[in-house]
Amino acid sequence: MSRAMSHPLLHTLQSSLSGHDFSLPHLLLLLSGIFAISCWAWRRSAEKKSSPSLPPGPAGLPLVGNLPFLDPELHTYFTALARKYGPVLKLQLGKKLSVIVTSPATAREVLKDSDIMFANRDVPAAARAATYGGCSLVWTPYGPKWRMLRKVCALRLLSNHKLDSVYDRRRREVRKTVRYLKIRAGSPVNVGEQMFLTVLNVITSMLWGGTVQGEERERLGADFRQVVSDITDLLGKPNISDFYPGLAQFDLQGIERQMMGLAKRFDRIFEQMIEKKLKMEGEGGKGSLDGGEKSKDFLQFLLELKDEEDAKTPLTMTGLKALLMDMVVGGTDTSSNTIEFAMAEIMNKPGILSKIQQELEAVVGKDNIVEESHIRRLPYLHAVMKETLRLHPATPLLVPHCPSADCTVGGYMIPKGSRVFINAWAIHRDPSIWSNPLEFCPERFLDSKVDYGGNDFNYMPFGAGRRICVGIAMAERMVLHSLATLFHSFDWKLPEGEKMDLTEQFGIVLKKKKPLVAIPSLRSSDPHFYE
Numbered sequence: 001m002s003r004a005m006s007h008p009l010l011h012t013l014q015s016s017l018s019g020h021d022f023s024l025p026h027l028l029l030l031l032s033g034i035f036a037i038s039c040w041a042w043r044r045s046a047e048k049k050s051s052p053s054l055p056p057g058p059a060g061l062p063l064v065g066n067l068p069f070l071d072p073e074l075h076t077y078f079t080a081l082a083r084k085y086g087p088v089l090k091l092q093l094g095k096k097l098s099v100i101v102t103s104p105a106t107a108r109e110v111l112k113d114s115d116i117m118f119a120n121r122d123v124p125a126a127a128r129a130a131t132y133g134g135c136s137l138v139w140t141p142y143g144p145k146w147r148m149l150r151k152v153c154a155l156r157l158l159s160n161h162k163l164d165s166v167y168d169r170r171r172r173e174v175r176k177t178v179r180y181l182k183i184r185a186g187s188p189v190n191v192g193e194q195m196f197l198t199v200l201n202v203i204t205s206m207l208w209g210g211t212v213q214g215e216e217r218e219r220l221g222a223d224f225r226q227v228v229s230d231i232t233d234l235l236g237k238p239n240i241s242d243f244y245p246g247l248a249q250f251d252l253q254g255i256e257r258q259m260m261g262l263a264k265r266f267d268r269i270f271e272q273m274i275e276k277k278l279k280m281e282g283e284g285g286k287g288s289l290d291g292g293e294k295s296k297d298f299l300q301f302l303l304e305l306k307d308e309e310d311a312k313t314p315l316t317m318t319g320l321k322a323l324l325m326d327m328v329v330g331g332t333d334t335s336s337n338t339i340e341f342a343m344a345e346i347m348n349k350p351g352i353l354s355k356i357q358q359e360l361e362a363v364v365g366k367d368n369i370v371e372e373s374h375i376r377r378l379p380y381l382h383a384v385m386k387e388t389l390r391l392h393p394a395t396p397l398l399v400p401h402c403p404s405a406d407c408t409v410g411g412y413m414i415p416k417g418s419r420v421f422i423n424a425w426a427i428h429r430d431p432s433i434w435s436n437p438l439e440f441c442p443e444r445f446l447d448s449k450v451d452y453g454g455n456d457f458n459y460m461p462f463g464a465g466r467r468i469c470v471g472i473a474m475a476e477r478m479v480l481h482s483l484a485t486l487f488h489s490f491d492w493k494l495p496e497g498e499k500m501d502l503t504e505q506f507g508i509v510l511k512k513k514k515p516l517v518a519i520p521s522l523r524s525s526d527p528h529f530y531e
């Protein structure tokens with residue numbers, strides 16, 4: 001029987017007809033029944049016709065969809081597709097529907113108008129393997145657990161107040177880098193590598209104190225760098241397990257296996273720090289691991305929180321370690337790659353470099369060391385940071401969002417569970433929004449209210465809405481303080497015969513294809529500058 005025949009009115013009609021009783025009331029009933037059924041059927045077909053369709057997108061092949069045509073440089077590939085298919089387009093990647101959003105208006109619909117609906121993540125298999133099953137702040141679904149983790153990070157580690165209280169730790173790491181560069185003056189230095197180490201040491205010193213010194217510090221620093229870089233590479237790799245969840249158990253590309261191996265190395269380091277911390281507490285020590293400092297570090301606070309039995313949303317040991325993972329993976333590459341791109345763009349434009357140095361001279365002075373407190377008074381340098389994040393947003397497609405129910409964006413239907421990419425990279429280079437979009441021009445941000453706080457959908461290097469980056473204040477301090485110090489204390493040039501190459505390489509975190517190697521020289525003859 002067809003679906004229409006199951007309507008209850010039909011039963012009334014059927015029984016009327018089978019009784020062969022065609023008196024006027026029955027006839028009226030029959031007619032009104034026919035009328036009601038016709039209206040119902042018409043409404044259903046009209047509803048079907050007017051329900052929004054899926055977004056447009058390139059035709060795919062049976063079973064695999066668009067997978068064979070996927071270009072690994074996703075940000076440029078998605079940008080080219082958007083030119084052809086518009087600001088909301090779909091790609092069928094195996095069984096997974098991906099949606100790419102490429103205009104300020106449609107990004108606003110996702111990140112503001114339907115923020116709660118899109119506040120979930122579609123967790124890739126690699127991310128689950130990296131973060132104890134996806135229980136970290138970055139990957140946890142929107143809900144009470146996410147709120148608890150977010151609050152803990154925002155208030156206890158990354159608030160302006162907390163950051164102020166641990167400035168000495170950041171300062172110490174920046175000064176260590178200055179001392180290292182002084183020794184290397186006149187020789188080529190891998191800028192990204194040095195800035196990665198600086199940011200990493202800042203973050204770990206905020207997490208568990210200046211725990212590792214001397215040789216141990218060097219060894220763990222090198223270890224972390226390789227692990228973070230391998231993790232972000234694996235997170236950006238297309239994975240069959242995501243496109244065909246039925247095949248995930250076979251881990252055909254070995255991505256989850258490799259990721260588990262990397263996560264284990266992290267886990268060992270975390271265990272080591274936790275063990276030291278618990279031992280110190282057992283011995284009655286209350287300060288951070290480097291001793292002497294009264295403020296509790298983040299790990300100490302998390303361990304106390306974990307032991308709170310009456311907490312509404314308890315923090316487990318794996319949840320605690322996943323949070324440490326987020327800070328180390330989410331905070332390092334993003335900030336250090338931004339510093340590296342900024343350095344490269346600045347060195348490429350001597351006019352910009354001299355404006356930065358003039359501003360530093362006026363605000364910091366020739367005879368002073370740059371302090372974090374100066375950065376609020378360096379508007380030109382701030383414009384340089386904004387312009388760097390416009391042209392080279394650290395996460396060009398943000399972190400993919402996932403709707404918790406079917407919804408509509410740009411008039412198209414986005415099914416529950418799709419993977420939604422916001423192409424911030426393309427929006428930041430859209431000629432209808434930015435004049436000379438490919439030119440590095442910090443001046444466009446001077447006397448402009450455009451900021452990365454998540455209210456302007458033309459510019460969103462940190463995302464927007466509930467899942468906006470939780471580390472903005474920290475990133476701002478690290479990037480500006482480092483750049484100010486690098487250009488106040490040193491002049492920089494490329495090795496003889498080298499040309500600046502600004503080519504990007506896609507990954508969940510965007511990087512310079514060719515690492516920036518540059519030669520520092522001292523700007524001051526005063527040795528106190530380099531202590």
Ligand code: HEM
Pocket residue numbers: 137138139150203326327330331332334335338389393394395398399400461462463464466467468469470471472474475
């Ligand atoms: C230049 C530096 C940075 C950039 C450009 C950046 C950018 C982003 C972006 C685009 C997102 C995703 C937003 C979305 O889902 O729409 C994000 C999320 C996140 N970022 Fe950052 N980030 C930076 C530095 C940091 C730092 C220093 C930390 C911590 C120490 C951090 C921790 C996180 C975390 C934990 C999330 C996930 C938040 C959530 O899902 O609720 N980030 N970041």
